[in-house]
């Protein structure tokens with residue numbers, strides 16, 4: 364039985380419940396909650412942004428549920444995630460990742476619990492850009508393979524600070540968004556291969572970035588980049604990149620697709636493929 | 646599919662676009678000059694009073710005056726030959742307890758009106774960008 368279908372059931376129940384009271388949804392502007400990352404935090408696909416999930420403004424609460432899948436040459440990643448946010452200030456998220464090693468055989472599982480706090484600023488209206496502090500606690504459910512390739516521990520914390528800003532009328536009179544994130548982490552392949560390694564077992568600061576443009580109000584395209592540590596001697600770990608398109612037909616639903624380039628993973632070279640994510644927000 | 650190439654192409658595009666000159670046509674013209682702005686604000690004011698989230702704010706409002714003042718204000722902001730004669734934003738919104746959500750609802754009402762008026766997305770964005778700095782003069786006053 365799985366979390367994925369129960370989450371879906373909850374999602375549809377919530378959507379039904381909410382649609383009967385038209386204005387129960389939070390008062391945020393379309394797309395300002397971003398989409399759901401593979402780690403469950405609001406952001407893009409692979410980078411957590413300073414935005415709060417859903418549409419909760421001051422004194423309101425909101426949240427999201429999502430299903431995502433990345434499929435590259437030799438691996439598949441499935442993520443089920445849910446988040447809760449309130450007061451345009453706090454965000455809590457959970458994500459369950461399962462990583463299929465289609466070529467090597469086997470599967471890796473990880474749970475991620477996240478919290479994010481908006482320190483200052485606003486995505487659009489304040490003089491300061493939106494600045495948020497986040498933590499993610501990650502735990503492997505199966506540590507056999509990570510341990511065998513040199514990972515030092517099966518659970519760990521990541522901490523990050525993210526800065527996000529949108530320009531309503533940027534270049535070409537389009538709305539642009541930029542995000543920069545700095546993360547302290549020891550995770551191997553975001554934690555799917557454990558934390559720390561035989562080559563390095565200390566926290567490292569990595570940079571992550573995203574830039575996007577809204578072609579119109581409900582359709583954005585953009586790029587993301589995520590730097591990663593390289594702690595394990597058995598295989599080189601590469602940075603990740605995506606080119607995404609996100610569609611927000613309404614405030615309740617969004618669909619994100621992307622081309623992803625995950626580089627070399629566990630010795631299998633040049634892992635490229637697609638990413639698809641479905642989100643319900645309330 | 647080579648994403649690295651896409652990345653460099655996109656960065657070049659991004660840098661070039663900053664140096665590209667903005668459209669020659671003034672925002673005032675893009676909004677349809679005084680007549681267009683007047684029609685826009687008629688739709689806008691109707692949307693405001695019909696929006697259940699914020700209509701309560703406008704129960705005591707002289708809507709004809711609001712329409713007139715918005716038209717003067719947008720016309721002047723857009724570079725047209727008008728002078729705004731109303732109260733400043735802080736004065737006219739103090740005591741209304743306007744929330745961030747109320748502000749967003751007003752933005753949506755304006756976006757709907759601009760859609761109905763057939764205003765292109767670029768001009769819509771330019772008008773919104775001129776109004777955005779007034780957020781702190783209007784919200785939580």
Ligand code: HEM
Pocket residue numbers: 699702703705706707710711714715718730731732733737738741743747748749751776777779780783
């Ligand atoms: C950038 C956003 C806004 C702009 C440019 C704007 C503009 C104006 C203007 C030009 C006036 C007329 C002032 C006068 O009569 O001298 C006005 C009045 C008013 N505005 Fe706004 N406004 C904004 C946001 C809001 C919001 C978010 C609300 C509430 C949802 C609101 C509610 C009102 C009300 C109720 C009045 C009438 C006040 C009275 O009767 O004295 N405004 N606004």
